[in-house]
Amino acid sequence: MAVIAAFVLNAGLNFVLGLLIARWLGPADFGRFALATTGAIVLNTVLFEWLRLSATRFYSGRVRVDEPWIRHGLDRAYLRLGVLLVAAAAACGGLGLGEGPDGREAVLCGTGLAALGIGVFDYHAALARARFDGKLYLGLVAVKNVLAFGMMAGAAWFLPQPAWVLAAAGVSQLLAVLVLRGPLRDPAGAVERARLGATWRVFARYGLPLIAANAAYQLLSFVNRGAVAAQAGFTEAGYFALAADVTSRALMTLGTALDLLLFQIAVHAEEHRGRAAAEAQVAENAGTVFALLAPCAVGFWAVLPALQALVVPEAYRGPFETYALALLPGLFCLAMMFYAVNPVFQIRRRTLPVIAAALAGLALNGIGLVALPPLFGGIGVALAQTLGLAGAGLWLGWRALTGRERIVLPWGAIGAASLACAAMGLALAPFRGLPPVTALAVCVPAGMALYGALVWMFDIAGLRRQVAARLRPARAVAAE
Incomplete structure (x- = not known):
C-alpha cells in the first residue's frame, strides 16, 4: 500500500506542478520546456533505463545479501554513465555563457541535468521497490516531490526560463537520493571485479x-x-x-x-x-x-x-x-x-x-x-x-x-470490465455538459460507485477476492 500511497502523492503534486509551470512560463516557453523535458526523458532512457530495468528484474532482498555483485555492477555502470553526462552538460553550459539562460546551449545543459536526476532517482526508487521496502520508497518519493515542487515552482516564478526549471528538476531529484543515501545502501562488501563484465552483459541482453x-x-x-x-x-x-x-x-x-x-x-x-x-x-x-x-x-x-x-x-x-x-x-x-x-x-x-x-x-x-x-x-x-x-x-x-x-x-475478466466501463460511460455521458463544478461533483463519485458496484457484484478480475483477502487478516487481528 505504501507504493500506491507514494504514487498518489507523486501524481497529485506533479499535476499541480505541471499546471503552475505552464501558467508561469506561458504557452511558448512551456512548449520549449516540454520539448526539452521530452529530450531529457529520451536521454535518460538511452543511457540509464537498461540498468533500472535490470534492477527490477535481477535485484531483490535475497540478492542484496547473497549476490552483492548485482548491486556493485549497477552502481558502477550508473557512475560511469553519470560522469559522462555531467561532462557533456558542463560543456554545453560553458559554451552558452554568452547567450544567457534563453540560449540553446543553456537549455541543453538543463536537459542533461534533468536526465541525470531522473535516472539516478528512478534507479534508487527501483531498488527500494525490489526489496519490497514500501516505507523507504514512500519516503524517497515524498522527499523528491517536496524538493521538486519547491525548486521547480520557484524557478518558474523567479527565473521564468526553461533552462532554470530543467536544472531545478534534475538537482531536486539528486538531492532526494542524497538525503536518503543511508537506508538505500547495501551491506558493505568487497567488489568482485571479475564478475562485473559478465554482470553488465546480462543487464545489456535483458535491458x-x-x-x-x-x-x-x-x-x-x-x-x-x-x-x-x-x-x-x-x-x-x-x-x-x-x-x-x-x-x-x-x-x-x-x-x-x-x-x-x-x-x-x-x-x-x-x-x-x-x-x-x-x-x-x-x-x-x-x-x-x-x-x-x-x-x-x-x-x-x-x-x-x-x-x-x-x-x-x-x-x-x-x-x-x-x-x-x-x-x-x-x-x-x-x-x-x-x-x-x-x-x-x-x-x-x-x-x-x-x-x-x-x-x-x-x-x-x-x-x-x-x-x-x-x-x-x-x-x-x-x-x-x-x-x-x-x-x-x-x-x-x-x-x-x-x-x-x-x-x-x-x-x-477483460470482457466483464469492458461491459462495466461501457455502462459507466453511458451513465456519465449526460452529465458532461453540466457546469464544471457540478459535473465533477456528480461524475467522480457516481462513476466510482457504479464501476465499484459492478466489480464487487461480479468479482471482475478477482478484485473483490483480492480486497477481501487483504481485509481478512486485519479483521482477524482486530478480533484477537
Whole structure:
C-alpha cells in the first residue's frame, strides 16, 4: 500500500506542478520546456533505463545479501554513465555563457541535468521497490516531490526560463537520493571485479531491447511535438504538450503504480515457484491492469470538459480538450503495452519483440504525419500518434497471444470490465455538459460507485477476492 500511497502523492503534486509551470512560463516557453523535458526523458532512457530495468528484474532482498555483485555492477555502470553526462552538460553550459539562460546551449545543459536526476532517482526508487521496502520508497518519493515542487515552482516564478526549471528538476531529484543515501545502501562488501563484465552483459541482453523500444516511443513523442512546432509554432506545441502530459499522466501514473507492484510479485513467483507460476501471474496481472486502467480512461473522458474549465490555464482552453480526446486512445494502448503486455516478454527474458512493436509504431506514426496534418492541421499530429501507438499495441499483443508459448489472458475478466466501463460511460455521458463544478461533483463519485458496484457484484478480475483477502487478516487481528 505504501507504493500506491507514494504514487498518489507523486501524481497529485506533479499535476499541480505541471499546471503552475505552464501558467508561469506561458504557452511558448512551456512548449520549449516540454520539448526539452521530452529530450531529457529520451536521454535518460538511452543511457540509464537498461540498468533500472535490470534492477527490477535481477535485484531483490535475497540478492542484496547473497549476490552483492548485482548491486556493485549497477552502481558502477550508473557512475560511469553519470560522469559522462555531467561532462557533456558542463560543456554545453560553458559554451552558452554568452547567450544567457534563453540560449540553446543553456537549455541543453538543463536537459542533461534533468536526465541525470531522473535516472539516478528512478534507479534508487527501483531498488527500494525490489526489496519490497514500501516505507523507504514512500519516503524517497515524498522527499523528491517536496524538493521538486519547491525548486521547480520557484524557478518558474523567479527565473521564468526553461533552462532554470530543467536544472531545478534534475538537482531536486539528486538531492532526494542524497538525503536518503543511508537506508538505500547495501551491506558493505568487497567488489568482485571479475564478475562485473559478465554482470553488465546480462543487464545489456535483458535491458537494451526494452530501452530501445522505450526510446522509440519517446522519439515518437519528441518528433510529434517538433512537428506541431514546425507546422504551427511553439504556442501550438505548448497546447499539444500540456494535453499530452495531462492525459498521459492520468493513465501512466496508475499504470506505473500497478506495474511496480505486480511485476515484482511475478518475479517473486518465479524465484519461489518457477517460470510457469510467473507466467500465470503475469496473465492475471494483465486482467487486473485492464480492469483498473479502462475505467480510468473512461472517467478521464467524462470529466475532461470540467477539468479544462476548472484547472487548465485559460490560455490553453479549447485546444487542450481537442488534443486530449485525440490522444487518449493511443495513450491507453501505450499504457496497456507497457504494463500488461511487456511483462510477458520481461519475465521470459526475451525482450526483442518489444523493439519490433516500437518500430511498427514509429512507421505508422510516420505515415500518419505525412497524410494527416495536411488534412487536419495540428490535430492530425495527435491522430498520427494515436495511429502509431494503437498499431504497436496490436502487433505486440498478437505476438504474446499466438505461437507455441502464447499466454492465456483472463478474457472473461477483460470482457466483464469492458461491459462495466461501457455502462459507466453511458451513465456519465449526460452529465458532461453540466457546469464544471457540478459535473465533477456528480461524475467522480457516481462513476466510482457504479464501476465499484459492478466489480464487487461480479468479482471482475478477482478484485473483490483480492480486497477481501487483504481485509481478512486485519479483521482477524482486530478480533484477537
